Amino acid sequence: MNKMPKWADVALIPVINLILALAVSALVIAYIGENPVQAMKIMINGAIGSAYGWGYTLYYATNFIFTGLAVAVAFHARLFNIGGEGQALLGGLGVALVCLAVPWPHWTLALPASVIGGALFGAAWAAIPAYLQAKRGSHIVITTIMFNFIASALLVYLLVNVLKVPGSMAPETPRFPEGARLPTAYDFGAWLGFTRSAPLNVAFFVALACCAGVWFLIWRTRLGYEIRAFGQSEPAAVYAGIPPVKITVIAMLISGGLAGLMAVNAVQGEAERLIIDSVQGAGFVGIAVALMGRSHPLGVLIAALLFGALYQGGAELEFEIPAISREMIVVIQALVILFTGALDNMVRAPVARLFSGFGKGAA
Amino acid sequence: MDLNTVLQLLDSSLRLATPLLFACLAGLFSERAGIFDIGLEGKMLAAAFFSAAAAAVSGSAWVGLAAGCAASLSLAALHGVASITFRGNQLISGVAINFLAAGLTVLIGQNWFKLGGRTPPLQGDARFQNIDLPLASTLESVPLLGPLYSQVLSGHSILVYVGLLSVVGSWYVLFRTRFGLRLRAVGENPGAVDTAGVSVVGLRYAAVLICGLLCGLAGAYLATGLSAGFVKDMSAGRGFIALAALIFAKWRPWSALGACLLFGLLEALGNRFQTVELAGVTLPTQLMQALPYILTVVILAGFVGKAIPPRAGGEPYVKER
């Protein structure tokens, strides 16, 4: 029964799931009265057909790596963190406070500080749902969703009443000092054709480092071992002397911290100020990314690149074909979650049968 | 606060509680049968859109209601296929349905009406009109009870009364019929139902579809009763609040009514008093708006007593050897 080779599990099935999701998306586009093939062409071309496209694709991908890793780490502890959105919002607050607090002389000093600020605030926002789940069994799915709403209300309050530029109507913080500005793709990659408009910045490398870090954490450290063991079986973890409350809280703190780091890219790297909705659904995209990437950092990286391309391509698509609005991306994202997450067995069972059929044929 | 304000508050509490109540009862059927459903939100949103769209086109709120229920039922069936037939993760399926609804409603809305995802505003019969209960004006003069009857209970759209009747209906179906006995059993121990020769799959699908129907009513009321048309993301977390109300109500219909009225009151307070002064400190609007969400967390934190969910909840049923 478990005769399916590993490559089929980690690559073939996700690819089939993705194709199914895209096929249904194509049907939706066809229903709207547009040509799916042409739409696909525009998307691919817009996402990766030019240095301009890459500058955005990789920028979005950076966001999704952070939020995808956040969901993935929680998944390893069998916790479903839907609160990436709120944690990233709070991460933005942390980053903004760090950037505004000190007249930073150089970005190499500002970056480590904002990384800490973003991670701390994101982790703090995950801490309460984590504690309530661990100690009182409050359903973390619902509490983290509620914390998304509360975070958004909190941010509105702070931006309108506390942080905005005095005298200005716009609910946003002042622009960060020049010393906190992160080098963009133009600064370090002009020779690749990146232009000034590219939002891609050094936070991308922070994201890559986080992929490596999460891989090391999950598969090489004792904490990762304990997180995975706890995620597989809580009673067994208790038997092995692994404290459930501690692991739940730590896993969620790491998860929230990773989500908070997204702000280094979006708030410090791109907007260079804190605005009302700095996350724009990236927290939710992280769920699709983690599911598609099978909660493995490498898978998350690939899935994040894919979704980055989808977002950039989708923006181009909206520009070229106004009938297809931005919500198309949300639909595709929903279908990816549906097919890779909830309907996984629909594909898995026939594929497994196929392989056991081959096995019998060979024997 | 004078009596009139109180009456108005109670009146809008009841109105705001109605979509929560439908959604909460929807979740009640689903979870009592052992299927978690965090997709209440998405089903409600889809129903809101399709009911508003159909009502706008046909001019009839009833046609809208049917369309809304059909949309919600389709998503419920999808949840059933994912979580019952393919034994997928029920939480993930619910999340997918929420996003699907959030995306599709705006996408299709824009395609149909070109109003940025809204539907045209509904007028006349395209909305459910408020109806006066019998003798409302006659009894008005009776002290206390009179105004309560004529100003709070009377004068709502038909769906509000359907909602109240659904509480009685749900209670009766769950606790007084064969179907209810089996449905409750399948959420506690599907093995017992299976060995008794009753189809676990059939029961769970039935529960999920009832859930879809009730979410359809919730969404239709939202768009064609409470408001006059569909606006992007108009469910605004009500599906999740309904789940919290369900836990608060310990999966019981009558308590669900109470819990939803409480949340309705909270929302009514937030709407009425944009800012509140409490002991010299002005509470900001945002806090008032976040109040239902905060209360949800407080309730889930179990500060109001421990709730025991149906024992087989969330687990796909696999026959053991």
Place this chain on the structure above:
Amino acid sequence: MAAPSAAPAIELRGISKAFGPVQANKDIAIRVERGTIHGIIGENGAGKSTLMSILYGFYKADAGEIFIGGQKTEIPDSQAAIRAGIGMVFQHFKLVENFTVLENVVLGAEEGAFLRPSLAKARTLLTDLSREYALDVDPDALIENLSVGHQQRVEILKALYRKADILILDEPTGVLTPSEADHLFRILHGLRDEGKTIILITHKLREIMEITDTVSVMRRGEMTATVKTAETSPTELAELMVGRKVLLRVDKTPAKPGATVLDVSDLRVTDDKGVERLKGVSLNVRAGEILGIAGVAGNGQSELLQVLGGIADATGTITLNGKPLKLSGKDSDGRARRAVGITHVPEDRHKLGLILDFAAWENTGFGYQHRPEYSHSGIMDNAALRADTDGKMERFDVRPPHNWLAAKSFSGGNQQKLVLAREMEQNPELLLVGQPTRGVDIGAIEFIHQRLIQLRDEGKAILLVSVELEEILSLSDRIAVMFDGRIMGERLPGDTDETELGMLMAGMDGKAG
């Protein structure tokens, strides 16, 4: 066609069923005569439960035919089985815990769409049935408040309420005290005398000899023999079950007990429902001896292991080599217990002892992930874990010897060896062992027993919990019997027998009785 009365109640012909590569049933043929008690005996995994699941419509046989009362019958689902007059009492009861007895009996067999008339009708019928067969239960009691013995009666009533003529019971005495089992047997005799046919599935020879008229033996998916119970003997049946001569006793020299290692006094545990599970347990284990805890499942043995292993909190005192252990709060968890030299082979290796999706080598470090040989400054030493696993697999003869295989890919016996290797090779002061041979094939049982004796002879203290009286009698140097959260008494294996232990297990003082 033969006269209906002569037709057997059940006849199976050529039943086969495979799960993937595993052939659970091979060409099974059996005749069960009407109005008899027919035993089916066999080891774990012999295919008894699969066969009965086919008969009850849970599985579809790959091949073969079923005849009920001489009629060829298709049984695609439980509904069909019920219609054919078959009732089943599962090993794990299929009852809704927070429903009443009446509601459970009626579930699925209601008279109409409305509950009240159905329940009223059922109440009368239920009262009649309980009186007729001495199946005394309160129809309005909640299942969760009933003892297991009473819950089992509800299961039997459920079947009778559905007018079952053929009653299948799967390992019905596993959770019963000897006296409850006797009561059950009287009920079964009564049912047989009323003309019902009963199939009793068990792995206990004594029950077969005591109650059945005919017995069929299964081994590795095949029906090896069907004999009249009166014409056979336990030894013959045992050999038929196992396929060779069985060593019923373990070879061992007398123990040479040393100093007291574990001293427990007045241990009390209350579970999260507020029920007191341990009611003042006191015992001690010395170096170089095996203390066996006998008892029917659910009388506090699990809680005792959990407290000693650091899984559950308790009050009272426990000392290890004279040093007191903490029983709640900080430093009372599994890690602290392992640190002082208590290792634990848990009763349920699937739920506790192994992470089934982890590779064998990852499971080697499970519970010992803090040991310096497996991790340094927070980083796991995977190479060391793999190397250690290879050695353990060789020394404990784990097959297949691939450290990268997931734990779930091993057979029950080999999984148990993985756990034993991990816990026994940590040089423990005290080894806790729960149900060491549950779900383990005979070959592995002998191996495991020898290893436990060997560890004892190295001077280690061992606390053994088992519901298999034979295992307790053959391994232990001293036996303590638990009943209802208390130690009923201690005996030496040479000075006692199954009868006396059985009395103690039922809560009766063996001497006085």
